[in-house]
Amino acid sequence: MNNLTSVNRARLALRSLTALFAFLLTLPALAQEVSFEEPKTYILGGLTVTGLQSYNEQTVKTYTGLIEGQPITVPGDQISEVIKKLWGLDLFTDVSFYYQIEGDRIFLELAISERPSLNNVTFYGIPKRKIQEIVDDTDLKKGKKITQSLIANSENYLENKYRKQGFLNAQVTIATSADTSGTNSQNMVVNIKKGDRVKVKNIIFNGNEKLKGSALRGALKNTKERRPGRFWKKSKFIEADYEEDLKSLIDKYAENGYRDARVLSDSVARRNDKRIDIYIDVEEGNRYYFGDIDYVGNTVYTDRQLNQVLGIKKGDTYNGVLLRKRIADDSKPDGQDITNLYQNNGYLFSTINPVEVSAENDTIDFEIRIIEGKETFLNKVTVKGNNKTNDHVVFREIRTKPGQKYSKDDIIRTIRELGQLGFFDPEQVRPDIQNPNPNEGTVDLGFDLVESGASQIELQGGYGGGGFIGTLGLSFNNFSIQNLFNKEAYQPVPMGDGQTFALRLQASRTFRVYSLNFSEPWLGGRKPVRFNMSLSRTQQFRATFGQNGRVDVDKDQQFSITGISLGLAKRVQWPDDLFVLSHSLSYQLYDFRNYRTGLFNFGNGTSNALAYTIGIARNSSGPSPIFPISGSNIALTAKFTPPYSLFSDKDFAALQDESADIIAEQRERAQLGLGGEERDEFLQNRLEELDQERFRWLEFYKIKFKADWYNRIVGKLVFRFNSEFGFLGSYNPDVGRVPFERFFVGGDGLGRNFTLDGREVIQLRGYENNSLTPVDPLTGQVEGGLIYNKFSLELRYPLTLKPSASIYMLTFLEAGNAFNNFQEFNPFQLRRSAGVGLRIFMPAFGLLGIDFGYGFDDDLRPDNTPGPSGWQTHFVIGQQF
Template sequence: MILFLLFTYTIANVTVDSRYTDKDLIIQTSGFKIGGEFKESMIPQAINNLYRLRLFDFISIDTSIVADGIYIKIHVEEAPFLSSEPQFIGNKKIKKTELLKKIDLKTGQILTKKAIFDACVKIKELYNEKNFYNTVVKDSVVPDTLNCVKLFFIIEEGSILKISRIEIEGNYALSDGAIKRKMQNREKGLLRSGKLDQAKLKEDVERIKTFYRENGFLDVVIQEPEIKVSKNQLMIIIRINENQRYYVGDIKFRGNNLFSEEKLRKLLNIRSNEIFNITKAQNSLQKFYEAYADEGYIYCSIVPVETIRDSFVDIEYQINESRPANINRVIIAGNYRTREKVIRREIVTLPGTRFRRSQVIRSMREIFNLGFFEDITPETGTPDDSGNIDLIYKVKEKEGVGSIGAGMAYSAQDKLTGYIELSHPNIFGRGQRIYTKLEIGGRLTNIQFGFTEPWLFDTRTTAGLDLYYTNRQWDFYKKRDIGGATNFSFPFFLDYTRFNYTFRVERTQILDIAKEYQPTSGYDLRKDTIPKWTLANNYGFTRDTRDFIFNPSSGSYISLQSEIAKPWIFANIDYNLFTFETRSYFPIYWKFVLMARLRMGIVTSKDEVPYYKRFYAGGTGEDGVRGYPDRSLSPVEDGKRIGGNALFINNLELKLKLSQNFAILAFYDMGNAFTNYKEFNLHDLKRGAGVGIRVEIPMMGVLGFDLGYGFDRAQPGFEPHFQINPFGMF
């Protein structure tokens, strides 16, 4: 070493001792050049360069000094090739395919000792991820053909350890229980597995930090959790240094010209002298940005300058409003099936107008509620010299947006039926909807056809046509309905509100009355064996503020409908039917949504209200009370259900919205049909509760299954309900 420092040597020769690797490659990679100057630091650098080739298990470099310079000898031991797929011995809990994917060793690759070591580490990591601790992994390299080996991993699987205890140290202001409730890793309990998730443990630390900062401890320090393993149990120790608690001090604004200080203070979620909550402070800042974006000030900058004063945090919001942005162009991208005008007519952001965030959100809602897009992303183009922008709506079309089905179905009423069903909400990409259905069985023949034009003559008027033929066998008679309806709806002056009108013509006839049929004291079916004609006019209002109509999380739906049928021209049926319905959706926590629904109805007539226009509650559908068979709840006369002239239904649903296409729910229903509204009594409402799922499947639509328990049945018990495109969808 001292000689190298005192004298300068020239590299006279470089030789290589290798079996298979090209010697010139080794010399070139090492960095040694014959005739070049030699430095001692070149040796470790050359070794590093050669190891980077990932070809060798061992490398050494020897030097010798001769009269004409330095002679260098490089010795390498090549790593063998992996001749076949690695094998695993002792893996019972994890499949071979998962292990192979984790270690990523391929047949034919060079197998260095480092690669084997890394693979062993990865296997242990995989077992740790699945909560198998104390796993031992050994390797065995067996020679195969020339310079090829087989590789075996011998695994001694550890045991799954449960979290027996979580200890919190250093917490004085917040209780152990409050902190633990913020964690995803929980101690083993009756309904908790107690499995440790290392990735979630890191998230737990951040959750605890956020929890403390929401309670004024802005300088909280949380050490990395300590995990202790003993006797097949885990203990997690979390050490906390709370530091000082802070309160909200003075709040000031500077630079606000568009909004008054009073307006901005109303948006605040924090107040002076209360405990400083970092989440509320961030939400307040977000509200400021949203308010400015609603007025087009998308370049606005708001900086909360925080000043510590003893235990108080004074905040001054320094606002640079900049200038508002207008919209140059509205561009639609990603619609390969739907025509552009179908999307564009739903958009309320128009070229040449001020950019407003609320209008972008409204446009996204309207596009999504068309029902044939699974994702909508708004983007802005590069601003021009004036700061104006292009607004781009990127849509992703659903695959299999329509539904087609054929098969067999069974119900207690209709027995076994075969059906063919086809529906599509976007015929030829025009946004027009079509629906056809054919059902044939021993007790039912049902043919339906429907067509809807959502924008008649490119106006906001919706028009539709429905035709139907139904021949259904009931207990003592057969009922045949032939009819059609035209319907129109158009926007009302109130936002989100529409007026609807339907004119319906229907021919109804009772056939094949059984000999054993006995009329009730109030009604005789034999009067309806002569065909009866109905001419009905339906007038109604709907107000729909739901965020998404197919699987809503917020908003409400209100409907007030009246159907009036009078014996005029050739008609001979008289009735007046009124219904009111409201549904409200409340996001309560995480992905949980609470839905409350109320439906009421009254039907009257100067004569007798026809059986088929009366209310029958129970089962699913508009008048559903789950836990009871369809149409099973109504007044009874002489042992027969005769339908009610008044209806009351109340439904509560707690929905876990796991995705836009899948949800699980728990429900509580109560309702009944009554002889008339004067007979209504809360004590007569039938109660049902249970659970259900909703899933949207391409080409099939929305499938629903509910299992309800009827508390007030003659014999309380469960009733299953299977639905295709169920009422209310999600």
């Protein structure tokens, strides 16, 4: 850029001198009357401007600074300064002065040729979606004055742009043509030929004896040889990445003790238009070891404490990369290093520098020189950008308070907490350190926020189960219940207090689902105690499917669940303040009206479930809840009902034995074809009475464990590991296994949003819904498992993480299974699958996605033939995996 500027200035000076020389040569009349050996002063009698096409003559006159009646000296600096000013505008291709002298008056004519203006530009060789980006970068916009410099700079910029992307053969040509529709305007055609990306065929090292070539090639993170099957890292050659890789190459030597290693030379040789070879000559030097490490200037921490963080001992192989990271790890904002040790304890202005004090033979002694500075305290803490969210909602999540010691760890934690709220874009939560005062030990801290949509709407319609299914869901995640009766607060609903209010309605001819949820994350406003309340009702009607597709619905035969749940969750301080302890109390009423599910033997009556749930969870994942890149989310819950049978005088063993005898008699009569409707009716009525006695109040306990771990592998690529386990048990074997709350494994997991019988639907992609769930061996009906386990491995890569939409791709390996009882449970008897997927999160609609999974094993349904499940397509709506 500096070279181009120098050339333009040289051209400008040359043009000015040429114009001045031309001006002097065009004064023949004056030469006849006066001699220019000595300057002579005239009175400017007039100034005219010719050649203008788009500019106003008076505007140009004013810009020259020449005023009629003013004295003007010829020859002199006045004319040359005017020429320089006009050339400096870069608006004209020619600037010339002509004269006429009358006595002591001089009349000047300024002849100007305007540069053409750009009217329209057409691009060839690039997608239409990229055109606007190119126009903005090159400033090739309508009205732009066309110069040779503009054309050359645009060509060079575009060629360099694509060469940086690996198109080393990129060629750009720009042509102009007159535009007859405008005045002094031209059209431009930009022809871009990117060619193919140039790939690296071979990387050859010379001079390496201590480290193998394979190890050195591995140190080049972004520049790779072309190898079949390598899809996670391309072999395209990008110069900027290559230059960065050369630094990584030296770091590789430094990690192995070779402090003096250097790249002597490197070159790129073209094999053809698509392939290149890279030659790198290195000088390795000798291997070094750490000697004495002394600390100078430390008063806050002892040498022993600093040594524990440094983790380097005398005699260790020299590792320059490790030393830098233990002093200040730039790759991890919360790294375990000495700089963070000081900054997390208030010493913002501290500096730590390792200095080599001697290098004898193969041993290097170091002094780590520390300037601790003054202990720093926060003066002011401000936030901006929360236009909808009330200040108190933001400030209660902020860990940095005025008057506290400065702590980098608290700042990082605040960024995570604000991102986890879901009200702000986690990628744009920015801390801003303001007004640092090392002398007084104070600093101001601000947080810049960008609000994202906190509410979701779900409006769906479809055909399934023999009829139309309609769904309306409203979820307001930043609700304000205290402004419910404040008309001015409706935008479109009261917002800003961080509460959650959700309403969901789903209906068809065969079922109806109603649910209402409310959550207050800071009950009382002083401590992070979350209060939850939910109400729900589900109705299922008997449906009969005819051969012609007709569906008959009998609403007199129905099964319903009505439930209410109240819960409290509190953040605890031990083992750390990432743990949350939760309690909830729930009640469900199961009501049968002439309806049999197959799990119960009665079709009329009610069953009740009163349960207490306790859970402990730790969530350190983040910073975004949609696309976490680090941390974990672990939860353990236990749900208990009272053991009613222990306090009852009923003989449940006798009830169960009698039920078993009746079922055996029914099967025998059916096999033998025995008649007798009265006997059959009597047996069925008695069986219903027995089940009513056994399951009037459900008793069970349920243990669940779920854990997710996230780790960024390289760049934006994130690894997720998931592990799940669930067990449904009973207190009294004489009562029998509870027919509700069971685990249904396999498929897309969408049943989590529709729980007909309190079931939990566990997603396992690559298999049909519920296909890995145990079935009744006699009836063949899916009855749900009492125990399950599941494992998932995912690689995730984001395409965009903007507030309007977050999109990421994933590939997965998954395995899991469900079992009838603990005796059959085998954690290694798993059904396996693999596949790929896509997720799209939009604040207004929640999470949407699709998965393509291949099941490697057969499922558990008896009607299926043996063999792999094969390819299955799963849709994701309103869930997060």
